[in-house]
Amino acid sequence: MARVLERRATGERATGAPAGAGGPIEAGAVVTLRVARFDPERDVAMRWQTYQVPYTPGMTVLDALIAVKERQDGSLAFRSSCRMGVCGSCGMLVNGKPRLTCQTQVSELGTHLEVAPLPNHDVIKDLVPDLSGTFERHRKVHPYIIRPAADEAEMRAPTREFAQTPEEMERYLQFAYCLKCSLCVAACPTAATDPLFLGPQALAQAYRYIADSRDAGWEVRADAVDGVHGVFSCHLAGACSEACPKGVDPALGIQLLKRSLLTGPPHAEPAPVIGPRPVVPEDPARPRPKAPPPTV
Amino acid sequence: MRESKLWALHLFSGAALVVLLGVHMVVQHYPTILSWLGWVEDDVRGFASVAARGASAGWSVIYVLLLGFALYHGLYGLRRILHEIWYSPAATRAVDAAVVVVGLVVFVYGLVAVFQAIPLGGAS
Numbered sequence: 345m346a347r348v349l350e351r352r353a354t355g356e357r358a359t360g361a362p363a364g365a366g367g368p369i370e371a372g373a374v375v376t377l378r379v380a381r382f383d384p385e386r387d388v389a390m391r392w393q394t395y396q397v398p399y400t401p402g403m404t405v406l407d408a409l410i411a412v413k414e415r416q417d418g419s420l421a422f423r424s425s426c427r428m429g430v431c432g433s434c435g436m437l438v439n440g441k442p443r444l445t446c447q448t449q450v451s452e453l454g455t456h457l458e459v460a461p462l463p464n465h466d467v468i469k470d471l472v473p474d475l476s477g478t479f480e481r482h483r484k485v486h487p488y489i490i491r492p493a494a495d496e497a498e499m500r501a502p503t504r505e506f507a508q509t510p511e512e513m514e515r516y517l518q519f520a521y522c523l524k525c526s527l528c529v530a531a532c533p534t535a536a537t538d539p540l541f542l543g544p545q546a547l548a549q550a551y552r553y554i555a556d557s558r559d560a561g562w563e564v565r566a567d568a569v570d571g572v573h574g575v576f577s578c579h580l581a582g583a584c585s586e587a588c589p590k591g592v593d594p595a596l597g598i599q600l601l602k603r604s605l606l607t608g609p610p611h612a613e614p615a616p617v618i619g620p621r622p623v624v625p626e627d628p629a630r631p632r633p634k635a636p637p638p639t640v
Numbered sequence: 641m642r643e644s645k646l647w648a649l650h651l652f653s654g655a656a657l658v659v660l661l662g663v664h665m666v667v668q669h670y671p672t673i674l675s676w677l678g679w680v681e682d683d684v685r686g687f688a689s690v691a692a693r694g695a696s697a698g699w700s701v702i703y704v705l706l707l708g709f710a711l712y713h714g715l716y717g718l719r720r721i722l723h724e725i726w727y728s729p730a731a732t733r734a735v736d737a738a739v740v741v742v743g744l745v746v747f748v749y750g751l752v753a754v755f756q757a758i759p760l761g762g763a764s
Contacts, residue, residue, distance in 0.1 A: 605644040
């Protein structure tokens, strides 16, 4: 019996279709795709639909879905953009694991594929998850460099650099590779039971910024993550780190964040502004450049 | 109070329980270890021994600490589970209040039991 989605995918597999064994697949073989379908205007429950597409060497799961959409069923909805593992928009549950479909070779999984929307997210349609919850939680941790009030003028109209050694950059670099694809949230068992949990993506990004030697936002981020549904809700299952397609280790970030909350921020003072002051006197008539808005 | 402080106390209470429960287990259930330590008692779980420990200020302190840390550790764990199941703000407040009330009531009840044992031990 198909499980009622209630617009929130759970990641439960419908019929236990064979996970498939990876290995060489001969050209001309047929790939069987069991795809979860859900139209919020018509369906009350997820249903499964099976398609068959001819295998071609180098075919990714996304390629197979595109082949279905182009040649068999134009109503199939899924999200993709860059097709090269950078944008993070094509995350789906493939054979029971959250993966970027553009990076997942069909040959890794065999000729039987089961594709469903990301668990722990509302479903917009078919394989399209609603990522707005992930982005909202991301915003809550202030995902941008915060400088002391004394540097406000420098932040508005930058003239110099902020010092940072390679060692200081190493402290946060891996966390900066986050795509915001939400695969870690889809894999997280705590997010499955507590929708208010900040989740591995936002918590790892909180650590990414507090570990940044240029940042002075410790207090506001500590307020954001040190609550009932914050960092201490993590069970340390480690599923987030397993799922990350970019090799980020959110579970490590969460542990380091816990340690920081208990022992204090990773650095005492934010890195100072360095470099020569501008020698050209400001022309009051010249329009001042505007600082770009913080990226999320 | 911030969650990090509650969590740190949870960790501390866990470590304290290892020590306090270790003392309890050795005294109550492992007389061989006691004899290695030079403490030979005929019947550590007999009425006279239990009453004597109850009358002792040191043992009372151990019992009170064991009661407090065990209560805190258990109720904090229960609270975390309940927060995950009932996550609305109202449910969160209700669970917090219930845990505090239950914890205080049981702790006071435990205190009464511990200190009632003192005259019992004194009478023996």
